[in-house]
Every structure is written in structure tokens, then in C-alpha cells.
Amino acid sequence: MLLKGGASALLKDEDGKTALQLARDSNKSEVVAVMQQHAAAPPAPQPQPQPQPAPQPQDPEQTFVALTGTDAATARRFLRQAGGDLARAVDAFFSAAPPQLPEGEPPEPEPEPEPLLALPPIPPSPVSGGTFRGTKFHGVYPKAKAPANPMKLGSKLGAVVRLYCEAHGIPYDDDEGEAFFDSLQADMVGAGDSMAQAVQRMWTSFRQLRGREFCFILNEVVRNDTAGCIAPAASLTRAINEFCVTPEGEEPRPPFPPDFVCVRGGGFDNRYRDFFAPGREFRQPAFLATSFLEGTADAFMRRSSMPVKAKWMIRIDPVRKCRHVNLVTRRVPGLPDEQEYLFAPYSAFTVRSARWAAGTNDDPHVIELDAAPDNVGPSEDLPLAPWS
Numbered sequence: 001m002l003l004k005g006g007a008s009a010l011l012k013d014e015d016g017k018t019a020l021q022l023a024r025d026s027n028k029s030e031v032v033a034v035m036q037q038h039a040a041a042p043p044a045p046q047p048q049p050q051p052q053p054a055p056q057p058q059d060p061e062q063t064f065v066a067l068t069g070t071d072a073a074t075a076r077r078f079l080r081q082a083g084g085d086l087a088r089a090v091d092a093f094f095s096a097a098p099p100q101l102p103e104g105e106p107p108e109p110e111p112e113p114e115p116l117l118a119l120p121p122i123p124p125s126p127v128s129g130g131t132f133r134g135t136k137f138h139g140v141y142p143k144a145k146a147p148a149n150p151m152k153l154g155s156k157l158g159a160v161v162r163l164y165c166e167a168h169g170i171p172y173d174d175d176e177g178e179a180f181f182d183s184l185q186a187d188m189v190g191a192g193d194s195m196a197q198a199v200q201r202m203w204t205s206f207r208q209l210r211g212r213e214f215c216f217i218l219n220e221v222v223r224n225d226t227a228g229c230i231a232p233a234a235s236l237t238r239a240i241n242e243f244c245v246t247p248e249g250e251e252p253r254p255p256f257p258p259d260f261v262c263v264r265g266g267g268f269d270n271r272y273r274d275f276f277a278p279g280r281e282f283r284q285p286a287f288l289a290t291s292f293l294e295g296t297a298d299a300f301m302r303r304s305s306m307p308v309k310a311k312w313m314i315r316i317d318p319v320r321k322c323r324h325v326n327l328v329t330r331r332v333p334g335l336p337d338e339q340e341y342l343f344a345p346y347s348a349f350t351v352r353s354a355r356w357a358a359g360t361n362d363d364p365h366v367i368e369l370d371a372a373p374d375n376v377g378p379s380e381d382l383p384l385a386p387w388s
Contacts, residue, residue, distance in 0.1 A: 060086045068093050070258070071295030078259065093258045120274040125386030127223070132283050132346045133380040136230045137222060144234035146195070146242050153198065153239065154185055159232035161209070164217050167226070170210060180209040199239045200328055203287075204340070219286035222345050237345060240287070244326045244344045252321035252373075260316040262290040262341045264388075265297035267306025268365055272387045273356060276367050280351045285384045288347060290314055292327070292339035301364060308359040312388075313368045314343075315352065320373035347371065348378035349385075 064075035067090050075089075082089035122128055132138055147153035158181050164170075165177035172178055187205040188198045205214050221233045246252050275282070290312070291297055301309045316322050324347050328340040352368040359365050372378050 060084065060089075064089055064093075071293050073294035073298050074258065074292075077294055081259070119277050119280055122383055123272055123274050123386070125272065125275075127285060127384040127386055130285075130384045131381045132285070132384070135225045135285070135346075136227055137225055137234060137345070138380070140230050140234045141237065144231070144238045146239035147235060149195070150188070150198065153188070153195065153202075153236075156232045156235045156239075157181065157184060157202065160218060160221055160229065160236060161214075163226075163229040163232070164221060165209075167229075168210075176209065180207060183207045184214055195239070196243045199236075200243060202236075203240060203342070204328060215287070215289065219345075223286045225285075237287075240342075241324075241344050244324060244342055246323040252323050253326060255327055256316060256321060257290075257292045257341060260318045262292060262314050262316070263294045263297035264288070264290040264312040264314065265299070265301030265304075265364070266310065266388075267301075267304035268308045268310035268359065269306075269387055270308055270359070273354070275383075275386055276351050276354050278351050278353050281348065281378065281382050282351075282385045283346045283348050283378070283380075283382050284343065284388055286345050286388065288314075288343040288388055290341045290343070292341060296338045298361075302361050308365070309361055310359070310365040310367060313366065314349070315368065315370050317371070317373045322371050323374045325371070343371070344375070346375065348375055348382060 060079055061072055061075045063086060064070070064079060065072060068075070070093065074093075078089040078093050079086065082092060147156055161177060161181045161184070162172050165172040170177050184202060184205055184207055187207065188201045193201070203215055203218075207213065209217065218233060218236060221229045222237060297311060301311060316325075322343075324344040325341055328338075328342055349369040349371055352370050353366075354368070355366045357363045357365055
């Protein structure tokens with residue numbers, strides 16, 4: 001027996017090899033034999049990878065719509081702004097608050113657009129030369145009171161419809177004018193509705209009087225500023241503004257539009273291009289209806305019978321927000337949710353940019369506006385917009 005170390009390890013065979021050397025030679029021979037055996041054997045078959053079906057690319061636009069519940073046009077706008085990055089686009093859509101700033105650093109509002117050195121002259125229009133300060137509405141509105149109950153609301157509504165009929169030669173008593181008024185009253189009735197909710201139903205009614213809905217009629221009465229019509233119109237405006245305008249001392253009310261941009265679409269009169277020059281400040285002498293959904297704006301634009309089409313992009317300051325606009329949440333039965341974002345009459349805006357294109361449905365003019373955060377700040381002597 002061989003022992004580790006000691007005299008036994010030094011014993012030699014007849015070739016002169018010690019016991020330790022013989023043991024190492026024996027192990028080496030076994031290792032070589034195993035290696036030769038493996039070299040001679042054929043390689044074990046490797047499993048062949050199974051062909052996998054090519055992944056079907058998901059359409060980012062459809063995915064955006066599925067994740068956000070918005071429409072395709074809004075999806076395209078956010079994806080375009082995010083350079084096609086779906087995650088960034090979805091994140092921007094759901095971001096309803098300005099980015100967090102380092103502690104102690106005051107937020108800065110968006111920079112005001114730089115005015116042109118010389119704006120083009122204001123083109124002539126029915127409102128050219130007029131200002132908010134000079135309107136009859138300016139004198140009547142501070143004294144106007146919102147109707148306190150359904151009977152008073154109906155009285156003011158009937159007065160506006162009757163006066164509109166008189167101005168347009170439409171018979172009222174026991175005729176189409178009174179029938180239109182009755183249908184509006186029926187639309188306003190909702191179980192348990194507050195006055196503010198009834199007023200929203202009145203505004204969103206799609207009943208028509210010779211092709212005109214009530215929202216158009218009220219806007220025409222306010223814009224025309226006729227002495228005999230303005231008092232009941234101011235009362236209805238006060239009622240709607242109780243919904244639209246944030247009370248003093250309170251913060252502007254959410255929800256806010258995605259990316260703080262709301263959209264409007266419709267016809268346009270090319271005679272008024274020069275009015276909407278970048279840098280021009282103005283007031284809009286009527287309610288201004290916009291939407292959170294670009295698809296809704298596109299639908300209204302395509303419905304317009306005018307040959308020239310325009311899309312309006314209205315930006316809300318992400319820090320200061322806007323105190324004179326709100327989302328319409330009560331609608332008449334049967335009206336789809338257009339996510340209407342309604343600005344109060346004589347709201348102030350500044351033209352940020354204007355891209356004058358072919359003016360078609362597929363290539364409309366695009367006018368970008370900045371909404372004033374508060375109507376109290378801008379001058380009451382700003383020019384009035386000839387178009388919306």
C-alpha cells in the first residue's frame with residue numbers, strides 16, 4: 001500500500017519510477033482515453049429552434065385610443081407631439097398638472113407671445129371699432145341676476161326667443177317661435193337637476209328654429225348688443241356664467257384639457273385673416289365653445305356649410321389655468337358627450353400663431369390662441385373679434 005509522503009512514497013520500481021510517479025502516469029492515461037473516446041463519438045444532436053410567428057406590430061394610434069378613451073384625431077396630435085413615442089404621448093394626455101418644480105422655486109407662467117412690431121390694420125366688420133367697455137352688455141351685466149327658479153328661467157328664455165323671432169320676422173304666438181320655446185323648456189327638465197344643471201341642458205339643446213340652435217341664438221343676441229334684447233340675454237348669460245366662471249377666492253376648477261389645449265373647428269371668412277395676426281390681443285363677444293377632443297372639432301368643421309374651414313387651438317396656462325371656462329357635464333338626452341369646454345362671453349385671448357393653408361377639411365387654416373388666465377386683467381378696450 002502506498003502512503004502519502006514518508007519512505008513508502010520514495011520506493012522505486014525496476015524502471016526507477018517512484019510510487020507517486022506511477023500513480024500520476026496511471027491517472028493521465030485514463031484521462032487521455034476518455035478524451036479520445038469523446039473525440040471519436042459523434043456530437044449529440046442539438047434541438048432545433050422552432051420558428052416563432054413574427055410579432056404583429058400594434059398600431060400606436062389604436063393603442064392610444066384604447067388606453068385613454070379619446071378619439072383618433074386627439075391620438076394623432078399627442079403622438080405627433082411626442083415624436084411617435086406612445087408612452088410619452090399617453091403620459092402627456094393624463095398629465096393634468098404642471099411639472100413639479102424644485103422646492104422653494106416659484107412656478108413661472110408660460111411666456112407671452114412676442115407681439116409684432118406693427119400689427120396689420122383691423123379689417124372692417126360689424127364689430128370693428130367696438131370694445132367691451134363700449135357695449136350695452138357692459139352696462140347691463142353687472143346688474144343682471146341669474147334666474148332663481150325654473151319659472152324665472154323660463155321667463156327670460158321666452159323673452160330672448162321672442163325678441164329673436166321679432167328681429168328675424170319669425171311668427172311667435174301659437175306658432176313656430178312659441179313651439180321652439182316649449183321644446184327648449186321640455187329639454188331643461190331633469191329629475192333632481194339644480195338650476196345650474198338646467199341651464200346646461202338649455203345651452204346644449206339641439207332643437208332648431210329655422211336651422212338655428214339656442215346656443216347660436218343667444219350668441220347672436222349677445223354679439224348684436226341690441227338695446228331691447230340685451231337685458232334678458234344678460235340674465236341668461238349670468239346663469240351660464242355661474243357655471244363657467246370660478247368665484248373670486250377659489251382656484252380654477254378641474255378638469256383641464258389634455259396637454260392644456262382645447263380645440264374648436266368650423267367655417268372661416270378669409271376677409272378677417274389680418275385680424276388674427278400673431279400678437280393681437282382681443283375679446284370674443286360671445287360664448288366660445290371648444291372641446292377636449294380634436295375629433296369633435298373636426299366633426300363640427302366638416303359640418304360647416306362654409307367653403308373655407310379653420311381649426312382653433314386654444315392654450316390654457318398650465319400654472320395659472322383659466323378662471324372663466326368650464327367643462328359642460330349636463331346635456332340634453334340623446335346628445336353624445338362632446339366634452340364641451342365653454343368660455344364666458346367677452347373672454348380675452350392673444351393670437352400665438354396663424355397658419356393660413358388651403359382652408360379645406362383636409363388642410364384647414366390653423367389659428368393658435370392663448371387664453372387669458374383671468375378676464376379681469378386684460379383691458380376692456382381691446383378690439384372685438386369679428387369671427388370665432
